[in-house]
Amino acid sequence: MSVVVLGSANVDVVIELDRIPRPGETVITERSARGRGGKGNNQAVASARAGASTTMIASVGDDDSGDFLIDGMRDAGVHTSLVRRVPDETSGTAYVMLDTEAENAIVVVAGANAEMTELREAEQRAIADADVLLMQLEIPMATVVAAARLARTHGTFVVLNAAPYAELPDELVDALDLLIVNEHEAALAAGSSGPAEQLGAKINERVNAVLITLGAAGSMLCRSGEEPVNVTALKVNTVDTTAAGDAFVGVYAAAKVAGHHERKCIELASAAAALAVQREGAVASIPSLPEILAAAERYPTG
Numbered sequence: 666m667s668v669v670v671l672g673s674a675n676v677d678v679v680i681e682l683d684r685i686p687r688p689g690e691t692v693i694t695e696r697s698a699r700g701r702g703g704k705g706n707n708q709a710v711a712s713a714r715a716g717a718s719t720t721m722i723a724s725v726g727d728d729d730s731g732d733f734l735i736d737g738m739r740d741a742g743v744h745t746s747l748v749r750r751v752p753d754e755t756s757g758t759a760y761v762m763l764d765t766e767a768e769n770a771i772v773v774v775a776g777a778n779a780e781m782t783e784l785r786e787a788e789q790r791a792i793a794d795a796d797v798l799l800m801q802l803e804i805p806m807a808t809v810v811a812a813a814r815l816a817r818t819h820g821t822f823v824v825l826n827a828a829p830y831a832e833l834p835d836e837l838v839d840a841l842d843l844l845i846v847n848e849h850e851a852a853l854a855a856g857s858s859g860p861a862e863q864l865g866a867k868i869n870e871r872v873n874a875v876l877i878t879l880g881a882a883g884s885m886l887c888r889s890g891e892e893p894v895n896v897t898a899l900k901v902n903t904v905d906t907t908a909a910g911d912a913f914v915g916v917y918a919a920a921k922v923a924g925h926h927e928r929k930c931i932e933l934a935s936a937a938a939a940l941a942v943q944r945e946g947a948v949a950s951i952p953s954l955p956e957i958l959a960a961a962e963r964y965p966t967g
């Protein structure tokens with residue numbers, strides 16, 4: 666049972682600040698660190714650490730940063746044979762500003778991620794053979810659409826984490842089995858604001874199933890014609906929310922291929938997110954399976 670992640674890999678430059686600067690403002694800090702990130706990479710690591718056989722399809726530069734990113738994937742147990750090295754291009758870089766309230770603001774310089782403009786034969790085969798295809802929106806939309814349609818034809822379960830949010834073309838939406846968004850993205854997808862259940866119902870007019878993450882308020886799965894499934898968040902002390910959503914999504918995919926029922930998949934994903942927010946960094950914050958299982962014991966299904 667396998668997960669294929671098609672998406673980005675970034676070197677994260679984390680800049681710690683007392684507060685995130687406003688437009689026109691310059692601020693100075695002495696606290697900065699380099700780490701591994703990118704929504705695709707974070708989700709692949711989360712899936713692999715949660716026990717799923719996970720293959721990453723991504724593009725990195727033929728540079729030290731590319732080595733750094735691939736080494737991190739391998740350490741986590743992610744299969745990297747389909748990670749491309751792009752000559753004369755730098756790896757994606759994300760500048761993550763993190764304030765003392767654990768809020769962040771991120772700018773991504775796409776670099777090699779933008780070169781992911783078509784799917785090669787081996788990549789197409791991996792997608793067709795996978796049980797779950799997991800994607801985000803940090804690589805070109807046309808490639809995401811092509812992969813979703815291909816996966817759909819071969820019976821691969823297609824999950825899209827629509828982050829960062831972009832308008833979703835009909836041909837993509839039609840190929841999705843599950844959309845995962847946070848509350849902000851859900852409002853954009855719904856074209857309105859309101860409580861999660863209302864946003865979910867609106868999104869269900871286009872996508873049969875949407876899982877909305879609500880931070881400290883937990884998460885809600887909305888399926889057309891069914892009662893929403895609500896899972897609370899574990900109460901923890903948050904130090905950095907970077908990649909917590911990615912931990913949620915990657916662990917959800919791993920739990921799905923492991924054959925857990927829906928509520929259990931969401932509880933394991935929520936437990937992973939609760940662990941991730943207690944640690945700094947992106948890949949560095951993603952928990953292992955024993956940690957996730959121990960944290961998830963706090964849920965009713967244990």
Ligand code: RIB
Binds near residue numbers: 676677703707911947
């Ligand atoms: O979701 C967190 C990620 O967003 C960071 O690791 C950064 O690379 C950006 O892609």
